[in-house]
Amino acid sequence: MKIATRLLSMAMLLCVLAWAPFYRLVMSIRDGISLTWMDWQEDLEVFRKLWREA
Secondary structure: OHHHHHHHHHHHHHHHHHHHHHHHHHHHHHHOOOOOHHHHHHHHHHHHHHHHHO
């Protein structure tokens, strides 16, 4: 059961990782704001925290 939960959390994390850059790109185009390195670093920190909890 624990393995299934781990696989599910990894699959969800992959979906988030694939979706986040696309979402950010769409938002930046809509707002006319360029992507900043700080935003990406913040995302990375969130994903690292999620990964540790998973």
